[in-house]
Amino acid sequence: MFAIDFGKPKNEVVVGIDLGTTNSLVAAMGPSAPFIIPGPDGDPLVPSVVTALPNGDFLVGNPARRALVTHPRRTVYSVKRLMGxxxxxxxxERKLLPFKMGEGSESVIQIELGTRTFTPPVISGIILRRLKQNAEEHLGEPVTKAVITVPAYFNDAQRQATKDAGRIAGLEVLRxxxxxxxxxxxxxLDKRKEGIVAVYDLGGGTFDISILRLQDGIFEVLATGGDTRLGGDDIDNLLLRVALEDIASEWGEDLTKNLEAVQLLRRAVIEAKHALSVLPRTNVVxxxxxxxxxxxxxxxxxxxxxxPIVERTLAPCRQAMADAGVTTGQIDEVVLVGGSTRVPLLREAVERLFRAKPHCELNPDQVVALGAAVQASILSGQQTDKLLLDVTPLSLGIETMGGLVSRIIQRNSTIPASATETFTTAVEGQTNVLIHVVQGEREMVKDCRSLARFDLKGIAPMPAGMPRIEVRFLIDANGILQVSAREQxxxxxxxxxxxxxxxxxDExxxxxILESIERAEDDFAERQVREMRVEADNVMQAVEKAKQSDAWFERPEDERESVNRALNELLVVYHGDDHTLIRVKIEALDEATRPLAETIMNSAVNTALKGTKI
Amino acid sequence: MRYYEALGLEPRLALDAGDLQKRFYDRSRQWHPDRFSTRPAAEQRTALEMTALINDAFRTLRDPAARAEYVLSENGLEASAQRGKDVPADLLEEVLELNMALEEADGAQVARSLGQFESMLAGVDGQLAGLFAAWDAAPSAGRLEPVRAALNRRKYIANLVRDARKTLETARET
Known part of the structure; x- marks a missing residue:
């Protein structure tokens, strides 16, 4: 007898994605090792830059990076710094990123690119979708599942925003x-059966340090630390500021507000930074x-x-070692990750701190994506000899009386981790209890990061203190909080x-989700109407403003009447769905206001000339 | 007691650290959500709950003081309820001395006090080990009371040691 092997259904590929501040990469597991999937242009890196073109299309990666100079107001980079x-x-960030922030940015940033507005998860989603397409093209099969990496020091909101970005891109984020x-x-590193390893990761915008214990294929993170606002970007901005000052004194011209020149100069200082990793001197041109x-x-x-930037990374390193309960002597190996670790000064500082020659055999830009692909293969069951045990980087607490924080899950707890707290009511008949959850190490709520407010509802009316509601806080394997409650x-x-x-x-x-956005985009006519309305808004605003000026009252009665008529006619067609009609009426209004505009212009010139005489 | 059950242990106050770690790794290999990501949602939920319990258990049991507090609370003895009263009167003189040294930023005296308290801490740990063994041999509520007293004393001293160390460290850095 023999068993017939019908073969298991082919496992769907799970890709690993490094969604970086500066560059993003996608990798997959090969027969023996992970490999990076390049874009159609052959570049393994997809710059994390997106341009929203006037026609509704997006440029992503290298073309968008080039558009930074030609379309600075329609292009956004380093969006990872805005996530969550x-x-x-x-x-x-506002000092570094020259983007226009739209209204309603209190809880989610609204990035204005041209006439449209995007949230950071959507921009990240657009980058993720490009990586997904690159992978599909390269592998010749659909890709719907991914592992995405995040800085270890990301908080709950930043993690959730990253997960949202995946969903927006049409990816199921497995981890x-x-x-x-x-x-x-x-x-x-698990090949060395046992040991303590420090991973120092300085990327474009974030810094992480993790201390791990390796034993028999288990990667147990003992402690992690970092700074989610520290990276190569900061070096670029520093050099950029110095160069701008230098140019101002040499040319007598401040270029700070000139986006095009600033982007050209930014590129020049980045090139100089890269050159100085191998050369003793270079030119910023x-x-x-x-x-x-x-x-x-x-x-x-x-x-x-x-x-100063290098030194800022050392304190979190010392703290992480203390939290892990290890001393420098016990660190067996050090791994360098992130493009910024190419800076020789930084390598020396790390070597001095840990008293170990750091590993940098793997390309520091690619190593995170390769690792994500390994984790993807673990999750899809291809590899069973390795297991990651990670920790939560920040303590979880709840607000108590007087704005104090009561800590319920300590930082560096292995995740998933949970804690249970019992709540009750303060007044008779109270039917809901509000719980405020925060993340951070400080004692006052105002010094921690607000995570969420949970409203326990539908409590049966009882005398104060009678209900006993057990609330369970669970941090899952992604480092994201889940809350459930039970009446005891x-x-x-x-x-x-x-x-x-x-x-x-959720809604x-x-x-x-990009597909639905795109369907709307396909409706070309609708978009044309939208864009024409924006133009009409601008024109009408300008006319309303002109009507406040002295010049308006200097114009003859019939001319003022014809302006008002043209304005009304534009308003009538404004809400219709014919964009050509709106355009015709905009042009008519333009025509009717021409003498008015000239009068305003002349009086402005006259005032200016008068000013010079005095 | 769930934490002990989760790691397949009998409730004992004295535990072997190496054995505990091995149990933790073995059960993590078996239950970690990474092992269940291709399984149905219900199984994934179970894995998540099990792993959270295993992690909570290991985190609590690997630290002797947290472990003892857990056993106390499972036996209806809240360690914190007694804390204020159990502050040892015989330490008063040394505590005042340390506080004065801390206030005056007298590094040498802080270091001397720190040495004193560190050896006291070792003493309490030794005492606790004996009390742990006693309870393990014959668990009874009566044998938990002295554990609680020693634990509160330990906590008090540990806080002093932590403060003194911090002061010395910041002094060294500046």
Whole structure:
């Protein structure tokens, strides 16, 4: 007898994605090792840059990076820095990222590109979709599942935003993996049966340090630390600021507000930074409008500039070692991850701190994506000899009396992790209890990051203190919080209404799924109407403003009447769906207001001339 | 007691760290959600719950003080309920001395006090080990009371040691 092997259904491929601040990559598991999937242009890196073109299409990656100079107002980069954040906590980022922030950015940033507005998860979703398409083209099969990496130090909102981005791109995110942990997987460090490893990861916008214990294929993270606002971007911005000042004194012209020139200069300082990783000196060169700026930059000067940034990474390293309960002597190996670790000064600092020669055999730009592919193969059951045990980077707490935080899950707890708290009512007949959950290490709520407010509803009216509602806080393997509640006496599940402090609701994510956005985009006529209305808005606003000026009252009665008539006619067609009619009426209004505009112009010129005489 | 059951252990106050770690790894291999991502949703949920329990259990049981507090609370003795009263009167003099040294930023005196308290901590740990063994041999509520007292004393001293170390560290850095 023999068994007939009908063969298992072919396992669907799960890709690993590194959604980076500067570059993003997609990788898959090969027969023996993970490999990076390049884009159609052959580049393994897809720059994390998106341009929203006037016709509704998007440029992603290298073409978008080129468009930074030609379409600076329609292009956005380093969007990872905005993930899971609100307007109040991106003051730092605003200085670095020249994007226009739209209304309603309190809990989710609204990025204005041209006439349209996008949230960071949608921009990230557009990048993810490109990676998905690259993978599908390369592998010749549909890709719907992915492992996506996040900085280990990302909080709940930042993780949720990343997961939302996946969904928006049409990907089922099987797991969010911490970047340093993924890097450890890629290095195959489990080949040394036992040991303590430090992973130092300085990317474009984030810094992570993780300390792991390896034993028999288990990668147990002992502690993690970092800074989600520290990376190569900061070096670029520093160099850019210095160069702008230098140009201002040399040319007598401040280019800060000139987006095109700034982007050209940004490119020049990045090139210089890269060059200084291998050369002792280089030139920062800007050629702009027939003028040429060139300044020599030596590695010594560069080192002096970036030293504060390097030093900022060392404190989290020491803290992580203390949290892990290990001393420098016990660290067996150090792994360097992230493009910024190419800076020689930084390598020296890391080597000095850990007293170990760091690993950098794998390309620091690619190692995280390769590790994500390894984790993808673990999740799809192809590899069973390895297992990641990761931790939550931040303590979880709830608000108590007087704005204090009561900690319920400590940072560096292995996830999944849970905690149970019992709540009751304060007044008779109270039917709901509000719970405020925060993340962070400080003692006051105001110093921690608000995560969400949970409303326990439908409590049966009873005397104060009688209901006993058991609330379970569970951090899942992605580092994302889940909450459930039960009335202790009845054992009944209690309904919990969640109001996340930052981020999108489920329905909002649903509405942002790119396919549905695209279908709307396909409706060309509708888009033309929308765009024409924006133009009409601009024109009408300008006319309304002109009507407030003295010049308006200087114009003859019949002319004012014809302007008002043209304005009314535009308003009538404005809400219709014929974009050509709106255009005709805009042009008519333009025509009717021409003498008025000239009068305003003349009086402005006269005032200016008068001003010079005095 | 769930935490002990989760790791397949009898409820004992004295545990072997190596054995505990091995049990933790073995059960993680078996139950971690990574092992269930191609399984039906219900199985994934079970894996998540099981792993959370295993992790909570290991985190609590690997630390002798947290372990003892867990056993106390499972036996209806909240460690914190007694904390205020159990602050040891015989330590008063040394505590005052340390506080003064901390206030005056007298590094040498802080270091001396730190040494004193560190050896006291070792002493309490030794005492606890004996109490653990006693309870393990014949568990009874009466044998938990002294564990609670020793635990509160330990916590008090551990806090002093932590503060003194922190002061010395910041002094060294500045």
């Amino acid at each position: 954040r609100g307007a109040a906590d991106i003051a730092e 969010l993996v911490n970047e340093p942990t993924a890097a450890a997987l890629a290095y195959g 800007l050629e702009y409008r027939d003028r040429r700026y060139a300044r020599e930059l030596t590695r010594d000067v560069f080192n002096r500039l970036v030293l 006496r009845t054992g009944l599940e209690q309904s919990v209404e969640v109001k996340p402090s930052y981020g999108l609701s 909002q994510v649903e509405a942002m």
